[in-house]
Amino acid sequence: MASSLIRGKYVVCRAVGDDESEVISDGAVFQRDGEIVEIGRYDDLKARHEPDEVIGSPDFVVIPGLINAHHHIGLTPFQLGSPDLPLEPWVIAKLAQRDVDPYLDTLYCAMQMIESGITTVMHNHALRWRPEGVSLDDWGASLIEAYEASGMRVAFSLFNRDRNHLVSEDNEQFMSTLPAGLVGLIRESFPFSPVSSSEHLDLTAELIRRKQSDRVRVFISAHNVHWCSDQMLRDVKEFAGKHETGLHIHVQETIYQKMYGTRHWGKTPLAHLDDLGFLGPEVSVAHGVWFTDSDIDLMAETGTTLCHNPSSNLRLSSGVAPVNRMLDRRVTVALGIDEAGINDDNDILQEMRLAQKVHREPGVGVGSPSSHKIFDMATRAGAEVTFFGNQVGTLEVGKRADVVLVDLSRITEPYLHPDTNIVDALVYRGKGTDVDTVIVDGEVLMRGRKLTRVNKPEVHAELKASLGQPLKPHELRRIELSRELLPHVNRWFANWDMERNPAHYAYNARA
Numbered sequence: 001m002a003s004s005l006i007r008g009k010y011v012v013c014r015a016v017g018d019d020e021s022e023v024i025s026d027g028a029v030f031q032r033d034g035e036i037v038e039i040g041r042y043d044d045l046k047a048r049h050e051p052d053e054v055i056g057s058p059d060f061v062v063i064p065g066l067i068n069a070h071h072h073i074g075l076t077p078f079q080l081g082s083p084d085l086p087l088e089p090w091v092i093a094k095l096a097q098r099d100v101d102p103y104l105d106t107l108y109c110a111m112q113m114i115e116s117g118i119t120t121v122m123h124n125h126a127l128r129w130r131p132e133g134v135s136l137d138d139w140g141a142s143l144i145e146a147y148e149a150s151g152m153r154v155a156f157s158l159f160n161r162d163r164n165h166l167v168s169e170d171n172e173q174f175m176s177t178l179p180a181g182l183v184g185l186i187r188e189s190f191p192f193s194p195v196s197s198s199e200h201l202d203l204t205a206e207l208i209r210r211k212q213s214d215r216v217r218v219f220i221s222a223h224n225v226h227w228c229s230d231q232m233l234r235d236v237k238e239f240a241g242k243h244e245t246g247l248h249i250h251v252q253e254t255i256y257q258k259m260y261g262t263r264h265w266g267k268t269p270l271a272h273l274d275d276l277g278f279l280g281p282e283v284s285v286a287h288g289v290w291f292t293d294s295d296i297d298l299m300a301e302t303g304t305t306l307c308h309n310p311s312s313n314l315r316l317s318s319g320v321a322p323v324n325r326m327l328d329r330r331v332t333v334a335l336g337i338d339e340a341g342i343n344d345d346n347d348i349l350q351e352m353r354l355a356q357k358v359h360r361e362p363g364v365g366v367g368s369p370s371s372h373k374i375f376d377m378a379t380r381a382g383a384e385v386t387f388f389g390n391q392v393g394t395l396e397v398g399k400r401a402d403v404v405l406v407d408l409s410r411i412t413e414p415y416l417h418p419d420t421n422i423v424d425a426l427v428y429r430g431k432g433t434d435v436d437t438v439i440v441d442g443e444v445l446m447r448g449r450k451l452t453r454v455n456k457p458e459v460h461a462e463l464k465a466s467l468g469q470p471l472k473p474h475e476l477r478r479i480e481l482s483r484e485l486l487p488h489v490n491r492w493f494a495n496w497d498m499e500r501n502p503a504h505y506a507y508n509a510r511a
C-alpha cells in the first residue's frame with residue numbers, strides 16, 4: 001500500500017463553469033495506490049491519514065496532470081532542419097529530415113512533456129517512412145514502449161493515407177506536370193503509403209491486443225480528409241466502432257484543405273465526413289482552423305470534439321481557429337501542442353497562455369476564454385478526447401492520482417497582488433520550468449525537476465551519438481527529392497484562385 005499526501009498553498013481541483021475553478025486553500029490530496037481517497041484542507045487530512053510520505057509544501061500549487069491532446073514526434077521539425085513554412089510546402093520540406101530512432105525520439109519528448117507537467121498525451125503517428133532496421137510490428141509498439149518507460153499515459157494512434165500525397169490532387173496528374181528526372185526521383189524515394197489500409201487496421205488491432213493497459217489507449221486514425229479515400233475513411237470509422245475506441249483525424253487545417261472540399265464535393269471536408277456518417281463523440285478532430293458556421297453546427301450536433309493547436313496554426317501560416325464560436329456552441333475543445341509549440345519545446349503552460357491571448361477579439365464586452373476555460377481545455381477536455389475522462393483530468397475522489405505541483409516562487413516573487421486568482425496566475429505567468437513534481441497513478445515521475453524513471457543525460461547522449469552518424473544514402477536521396485520538388489509544389493499552390501471567406505474574428509481591417 002503506497003500512499004501520499006500531496007499538499008500545496010492551493011489545490012485546484014477543476015474548472016467549474018466558464019469563469020471559476022474549485023480551489024482549496026492550504027489544501028491537500030490524499031492518494032492510496034494511485035487512487036484519490038480524499039481532498040481537503042491539509043491540516044484535516046494530515047490528522048485523519050497516515051501517508052507513507054508528504055509531497056509538496058505551501059510553496060506549491062497542486063493541479064491535475066495536464067493533457068497534450070495532439071502530438072506527433074519527439075525532436076521537432078525545426079531541430080531536424082525544417083524551419084516554419086506554410087503547411088503545404090512544409091510537408092514536402094520535411095522530407096529532408098533524417099531518420100531518428102523511434103523509441104529514443106519518443107522517450108526524449110516524453111521527458112520534455114513530463115517536465116512541463118503533461119501526464120497524458122494524444123500521440124498521433126505517421127505511417128510514412130519506416131526507420132531502417134525497425135519491423136512494421138515494432139514500429140508502433142516501440143513508441144508505446146517509450147511511453148510505458150516514461151510512466152506517462154498515452155492515447156496512441158497510427159495514421160495512414162492513400163492518395164494525393166504530393167499536392168491536393170491525384171499523384172499521377174500532378175507528376176504529369178513535372179520533369180521526367182524528378183518523376184523518377186519521386187517514384188524511387190517518395191514515401192507513398194508504405195502500409196496498405198488493411199495492414200494499418202491489422203497493426204492497430206494487434207497494438208490494442210498487445211499494448212492496451214491502464215495507461216495506454218490505442219486509437220485508430222486517418223490522416224486528413226483530402227489524403228484519404230472514402231473507403232479508408234469508412235474503414236477506420238467501422239474499426240473504431242468494432243473496437244470501441246477513439247478516432248483521430250486532421251480536418252481543415254489550412255485554407256487549401258477547405259478549398260479542396262469546395263472543388264471536389266461542393267462542400268467542406270467536414271460536411272463530406274458527415275455525409276459518410278464519420279462524425280460522432282468518439283471522433284476528435286485536430287485543428288479545424290477553416291471551419292464554417294455550419295461546420296461548427298455539425299461538430300456540436302454530432303458531439304465531435306476538437307483538439308486546438310494555436311502555436312502550430314501560427315507557425316505553419318494556417319490561421320486562427322474559431323475557438324470562440326465553438327465554445328459558444330459547447331463543442332468540447334482540448335488543447336494540443338502539435339509536436340513543438342511556440343517555443344519549440346512542448347511547454348503546455350506556454351500553449352495555454354497563447355490559447356488564451358490569441359482568441360481575444362478586439363472590442364469591449366467581446367467574450368474570450370477565461371483562464372478557467374483554458375485550464376479546463378488542458379485538463380478535463382483533454383481527458384475526454386483521450387478516453388481517460390473517467391479517470392483523470394480533474395482532482396476528484398475516486399479518480400486516479402495524476403497530480404502536478406507547480407512552484408509558486410517565480411510566479412509570485414517579488415510580488416503578486418494577493419487578490420489574484422491562482423488559475424489566472426498559472427495561465428498568465430506559469431512556465432514549464434516552474435513544474436516541480438509530476439505524479440501519475442500516485443507514482444512520482446519527476447521530483448524537484450529530476451526525472452525518476454528515465455535517465456535524461458543518457459537519452460540525450462544516445463540521440464546525439466546516433467544523429468552524429470553520417471547521412472545514409474536513402475536520407476541523402478530524400479534531401480535531394482525535397483529540394484527538387486519544393487519549387488513545383490510552391491508553384492502549384494500559388495496558382496490556386498483563393499476562396500474569399502468571411503472571417504470569424506475581426507482582428508483588423510483595411511480601407
Ligand SMILES: [Zn+2]
Nearest residue numbers: 072250286338
Ligand atoms: Zn498534427
